[in-house]
Amino acid sequence: MEKKEILSLKRIATNIRKGILRATCSAGSGHPGGSLSITDIMTYLYFKEMNVDPKDPRNPDRDRFVMSKGHCAPVLYSTLAERGFFPKEDLTTLRKTDSYLEGHPNMKSVPGVDMSTGSLAQGISTAIGMALAAKLDNKNYRVFVGMGDGELEEGLVWEAAMAAAHYKLDNLICFVDYNGLQIDGKITDVMNPEPIADKFAAFGWYVQSIDAHDYNQIEQAIENAKKQKGKPNMIVAHSIKGKGVSFMENQAGWHGVAPKPDECERGLAELDAYLASLDKEEQ
């Protein structure tokens, strides 16, 4: 990818991160940590890769995205708003009684949300149905999935993993946002899901491991996935929980706690400073 394009994606991702902070701060609850860690992947998907149209969010031929770790609704909403599916101002209505922005994604109320999620592992499982439907109808849309690493502790993930390989769903591209932390601490302490890549490979998936914050690596992995035939794709994306906001990075405590107004301001200031540095880099 050219430097200019990477800078552009970084700028968009930073704006999405700002939306995550504003939304969760306004709500007074929500999940910023895992939202920030998967932001770069979301940015690449919605601004470079996926065939979606904000003016026609239900187009039957569109690519789908399922946020299997539904608690990361803030990054999904912020990405969709940035992409033009609904006004960015609405992000601060997140989780409020009169808002359509439910705490976890609701496909019936939020334009651009392809599946209602929230209960972990159900997202990847529904994505299998979508990928199967594409095969059945001879359509070439792809189904992308964002999963958490802690989510892999759910048994349903492995039922889904088996089915995806059995039906050779190579139109399914999943990302594990591997930030290493879940609510109660390190995933390796709570219930170790390692070795993640080996497990999916053993289940018959085409597995790649990348840096979740490196756009060239994200692009390369998706291109590789598109080329291979006959296997579902798992991209294990090593990430930093809370990425982009210094005091949130690598802290399990920011899994499900919203920033207070002063913390939000500090975070926004950091992200604005980063935006300014990107401007400088471009010049």
Next chain:
Amino acid sequence: MAGNIATRQAYGEALAEFGADERIVVLDADLSKSTKTDIFMKKYPNRHFNMGIAESNMMCAAAGLASCGKIVFASSFAIFAAGRAFEMVRNSICYPSLNVKIGATHAGISVGEDGASHQAIEDIAIMRSIPNISIISPCDAVSSRFAVKAAIEKEGPVYLRFGRLAVPQIYDENATFEFGKGVTLKDGDDVTIIANGLMVQYALEAAKILQEQDINARVIDIHTIKPIDRDIIIKAAKETGCIVTAEEHSVIGGLGSAVAEVVCSEYPVPVKMVGIEDKFGKSGNPYELLKLYGLTAENIAAKAVEAMQML
């Protein structure tokens, strides 16, 4: 009249009969020979998917298929469809109100020899409490065919409850049904017996027993438990003054509860319930089990008399 046919058999045959619709996809969880979706599979192999022994994944995959425009029938035994996969049905199918039809077979204790682990006696209670879902529990082959047709035509989640046991034909081949509307099988003005599923035959037998005692019982088949036909229940309460319900399900949360909810709020009259009295089933011959658990014409008749004595 044709010989006895299990409602699950009629389910499989109806799927095959209506299966020409390209939108219809059938999923099973390694039980296609028992749920009878294999009949559909033989006719439309490319639209039948075996999801293996993984009911939770099957329900979510069904939701995903439905989100892409498919009418999905997801089949398993009632205990796994409503029990094991409850939360997937709730969150992935019912919350977004997706077009998934749950074909739940082997409901109730008439599963017989397999015993309590496989006898769903709480599935209607569980499903009934979830918003957006409809529930049909047909009593014979003719009404089962209707149930499948109604499920195809009705947008959104539908739970279809079928049995393992062959049951007598209650309806004429040309009978017509309406989704959400009960059927008065026999008129009467002393007491009303409201039944569904395999208990409908015993409700009709109970009416004959009562007739011998000069009690004229009305018999209603409530095939659609949700949404329930409030009008037919209220009319029965007003005109006959008392009600007995009969179901092959726990008395907690099923048809009896649904009828009582309507009666209590609209026109309170005595309601007696015949069903499984808050206990697990057991292994045994299905007909012996039905007797052992009081799911008999005699018990319905006795409860009818009790209900009348409360007036």
